[in-house]
Amino acid sequence: MLARLLVEPLYREDGALWETLRAERETVAHYFRQLGQELVIDEGEGYAFLRQIEPEGGERVPRVGRRQPLGxxxxxxxxxxxxxxxxxxxxxxxxxxxxxxxxxxxxxxxxxxxxxxxxxxxxxxxxxxxxxxxxxxxxxxxxxxxxxxxxxxxxxxxxxxxxxxxxxxxxxxxxxxxxxx
The missing domain is CATH 1.10.10 (Arc Repressor Mutant, subunit A)
Known part of the structure; x- marks a missing residue:
């Protein structure tokens, strides 16, 4: 589940993975916070994804993934x-x-x-x-x-x-x- 979140969002339709994420929410959030990522879970819409933490005061946090322009x-x-x-x-x-x-x-x-x-x-x-x-x-x-x-x-x-x-x-x-x- 952790590796999957690094690559793509999780959805309610993912069944067991979604339920595991919900049950382990705090542990997973803590893990990703150490990597400079924020775990975002929207129960109402049924998805979860990671967002880069942007610290205050110009402090730089290394990105886990590369930003690529879409065009x-x-x-x-x-x-x-x-x-x-x-x-x-x-x-x-x-x-x-x-x-x-x-x-x-x-x-x-x-x-x-x-x-x-x-x-x-x-x-x-x-x-x-x-x-x-x-x-x-x-x-x-x-x-x-x-x-x-x-x-x-x-x-x-x-x-x-x-x-x-x-x-x-x-x-x-x-x-x-x-x-x-």
Whole structure:
């Protein structure tokens, strides 16, 4: 369980791992605190992940993992999915899972991408970005592999809170303006 948390979030659906984490919450939190990581568990949404502790006063704590920039298309896709998740949560319904098909995801992000004359390249770029955010655990394949359907993971809400979301949106707007100029 400890090694898995270093790599990816844990979810309620992980069954025994989730229950072990809940039972050993304090021990696990103490262990990761020694590594400069904060254990974040959201019981209501059903996920847990690690966040780098940022100490006060400019003290540097070595990072356990490397930060890797996502790139414009992947960031845009995350912002679109985060806003879609907010709309989904605000709408009345029985389902707690936001499930989208690949074409729906392409359409969400495609409306914010500049038109080009190479549609195949554009689709390939969106699919590459989708694979990247799937590797990072923000979406998960849902149903049969050939169905091309993805569940938007709720951890996206924790990683992109309202303030961070607005900040990223402003950066995307500036970046788009620079590209268009």
């Amino acid at each position: 414009y298309t992947a960031t845009l896709l995350l912002v679109c999915l985060r806003e879609e998740l907010a709309r989904f949560d605000a709408a009345p319904g029985d389902s707690t899972r936001l499930v989208l098909t690949r074409p729906q995801i392409r359409e969400l992000a495609g409306q914010f991408l500049r038109e080009s004359n190479n549609q195949v390249r554009d689709i390939r770029a969106l699919d590459t970005a989708l694979r990247r955010i799937e590797e990072l655990g923000f979406v998960r394949a849902f149903g049969a592999a050939e169905s091309d359907t993805f569940e938007v993971m709720r951890i996206l809400k924790a990683r992109f809170g309202p303030a961070e979301l607005e900040d990223v949106k402003q950066k995307l707007i500036r970046h788009a303006a620079e590209r268009g100029a």
